[in-house]
Amino acid sequence: MKIITIAVFCLFIVNQITAQISFTQTNIATTGQYSLCAVDMNGDYLDDIVSVSTNSINIHFQNEDGTFTSQDFPTTSANYLPTWSIAAGDLTGNGYNDLLYGGGNGVTFMIANEDGTAYNEISGPEYVFSQRSNFVDINNDGHLDAFVCHDVAPNVYYINDGEGNLTFNQGGIGDYPSGGNYGSVWVDYNNDGLVDMFMAKCGGEPARRTNQLFRNNGDGTFTDVADEAGLADLIQTWSAAVGDFDNDGHMDMLVGASSFSDGGHKLMRNNGDGTFTDVTAGSGFDVFGGTSIEHATYDFNNDGYLDIFGNSNIMFLNNGDFTFTPYVVPFSGAAIADLNNDGFLDAFRGNAIYYNDGNANNWVVLNTQGVESNRNGIGARVEVYSALGTQIRDIRSGEGFK
Template sequence: MKKITLFLIAVVFTYFIGNAQYVFSPIDGPINVAEGSPVTYNLNDITNTAGVTAPSSGSYSSFRVSVDWSNGSGVPWSIEADLTVITSSGSINIDPPTSGGANSTSDTTIIFEGDLPNLYNPTTDAYIDMVFNQSYGGSNANWSNIIVTLYEAPSCPNPTNPNAINIMATSADLQWTEAGSSTLWNIEWGATGFVLGSGNTVSNLNTTSYNLSGLSQGTSYDFYVQANCGNGDFSNFVGPVTFTTLIPSRINFSQQPITVNGYDLAVVDMNGDFLDDIVGVSSTNVNIQEQNTDGSFTNINITTPNADYLPGWSMAAADFDANGKTDLLYGAGSGVTFMQASNDGSSFTEQSTSQYVFSQRSNFVDINNDGNLDAFVCHDVEPNVYFINDGTGNFTFYQSDVTAGAPYSLGNYPSGGDYGSIWIDYNNDRNIDLFIAKCGGAVERRTNMMITNNGDGTYTENAAAIGLADPMQTWSSAWGDFDNDGDMDVFVGASSGSHKLMENSGFSDDGNPNNDYVFTDVTAGAGINAPTGWESSAFDIDNDGNLDIISNGSIMYGKGDMTFEDADDNQINYKNGSFGDLNNDGFIDAYYNGVRYYNLGNSNNWVKISTVGMAHVTPNYSNRNGIGARVELVTPSGTQIRDVRSGEGFEFMSSLNTHFGIGSDTSIIEIRVYWPSGMVDVFENPSINTSHVLVEGSAPLSIEDETFSDISIYPNPVDNVLKIKTSALLTEKIATVFDLTGKRVFNQKINANELNVSSLQTGVYFLRIESEGRSIRRKFIKK
């Protein structure tokens, strides 16, 4: 996989102006530079392989190398170029380039700047060499028009340690350290990238600090500093130091440490009290910081059998044996381990794969909709794998299109490239679908996939048909209804290159189903502002009723119209971490690496929901966590939707509770839960600013849709196609077929007032047509 280079602070170099310099004649090239085969050029020794004239005298302290860089083969990036300069007194490596490098194969000019190990005198020092290199395995690039410049040291010493501190929305304190006997300093500053001589200047400062005010918030600036030794003797300008002024945070987070041992990748309720706990695991231990009702935590360590594999790549959590205690999945680089909690939660049993699995994102989901939670794991270098639950927590391993008799094909590219899986219902047919964010290698390998659940026990890959087959580099995606129009949109977070925000068209109402639920790129102008990386998720951080995107530590606040504002990367860690409610106050918090990031909230209202499926009590109901359920919240301001899911982002496990912000609304009209079993519950007038445990079947759909009073179905008995006759409009209505035991066996949207029921076995069935909390039922016989 690619090396990911993060720029978190500015690197300071000496900028040379007004001092003697020596410019070598250009090395025309092109020079092919390959990983593992660095190219060395001798600029000044007996061989002089560069073939350029070297300086004959001088005392040089620093250098600048300019290179025209172009793509060779093997997917090199310009940011992976590095340069080592060697003299008789030592060497210095510049990696990545000082400027011009990018996570891209596009042609560019890269610059390397730095200070030589010691003063270089060509009359006494034996040599000066340059070593060119590319750092990504199997790649190479072409370097040409290489221009090397050496700069002589000034007599007035350069200031050292320039820095910007106390950075606020409109001000920052600039500081540096005196070198030598200078007592006056000059600074020059401006928008990042400005050219020295064109910026704002402050001269003859007699202190080594300066408060720079009157800045614009959320803006990147550079500054340089120069020493004035008097009598016209000046040092070089040192810089740039780059800093960015703050944007006043919409939501502030406070950080509080806590000790969690091992791979601390999960925020999830472990003991069945619906309060989010923090979980870390090691080879023989599960460490739980268990949340108490007062917001404090109790540390619990449970010794486990030895785990064959640890979650070096991801962790998922759910109650897969339906005993009321949460079980765990560890996704490792060579296999998968399950830790199954006992009925009282005081111990775990272990089961691990014997098959090789290079795990990436992992999930729990009911793949075959039998009421038992199955597991899915992205495979980095082979087709994806999944584990079908027999109902007691024992799993059968399948690899898509590899294992004989594998019932589903859930990502079958031979060399994998599958990184970020997430299970969502993108087309509102009440069937849970699978989106896979992909990365690396050939275009086909890194093209994202949508594996659509057909509602009849089969899945079909159709990303290209709906506009999601992007050959980008991505490790995760964030799904949510970002414009509150009733369907799931998606933010695909780039690990390199550019992020994409894709809007779901929803139902087109033009009579052509191929135009329904397709996706359009609306990134431009949407206010997307996040670094590249691995992690993307969606939550309503400020509880205003609009979903926000959290990507690689940047919170982008949603406006409810597919646009975002007030991006804030100063609140949580770059890795995002796990999300949940760590003090039960109704605001989403985060946890990463021993730190709780508490959301300090605002005055907005909220509601939190824990779904409890009842398959463990009643046959043909849903899995105990309600994973795969669609939850709809109706308030005076409109309808919001969520899907209950286990495993999102790339690495971490977040809360199984469903959270809604409702802004200034002071009431909820109803909450509708569409369970995977086909059961629909409608909870009317629930309280706000509290948590609700919603149990499957406790508020069943009972309101008959009067618009269907004249409905009839024919032929009955039916061979293959069941026709529906009514004066009402059936567009977007959901048809669910149950057998006599109440098991959901078929679920689809109605198209052209008919249903293809050819896949059903001979017998008696019930057809339910439902939409927006109302339904009607009819019985039919399949021949």
């Protein structure tokens, strides 16, 4: 993947002001019954809101003035609904994002036509108990592929020929026979220019619940190096938040705990040599008693440091030194995006938008478009250098399940 310079908002500090955070709730009507995602669906560089039902896709298109225009797109009945996950990405390169529905029995793709006015339903016959799903270029050929965590069998992925034709594959990236695969995060952890993958595991016997780190070998194959990296934990994890928490140019990790039966949350610092060090003590996560099945990382107060949010109503604001301050917020388990184009990240859950009240900190918006790579620029990395260090933002698709 080339680093190039989906509408994705990358927020970086210019003038730092330490601030708490608050949100204001506004309700909107949606017609979809299943998973929500926030993504630019029509290429106007504004984040939209997507919800789906068996026979339709409902999109709230964001307008430049912060209002929304709602439109329903009737579809052929989906064989599988996104009861566990949803992901968005442009598989065909026509400028309109397609959707992946991760269901409990299989996977459905909704492919946008050339002008984004209709969607074609494609479902395979394969049984897949989906957990998190992602769009990512798995084999480094410049085309956007699809990856789906399998709960009860080896993981599955779909290789794209560049025309949107997908070939089903199973095995090679998480092969344990009874699965236990829940939270996949695609990230270049060793800064070699290839996108690797951390797999947060579920419970069960030790081999089923041991977390994995798959290093991209650059030839379409992956090697599990979690043990040598210090990430082969037996914690029932389910999810992880991966980002550069101290702006040193290396991607760190919060390994979440969905149950404390095998251990608690672990904050891991990337040493820059392919290994990680446990820095949980004194971080704030060592005394946090809440569990979470989902974690993600964004800079919510635009202070230049990545914060951490899960499916509880606690947001951890980053102090920049591997310590985090917890704040109670009025939502949990939400889709995150800038929903009024003011440079601050908002949240959406159910039929409620929680607008970030913001502060005086500055921001910049960068939109990625692949030329030799996938059109969204998924897998690309943006780096900004300032007095705060190196601020890294990766372009990803698929950061949640259920």
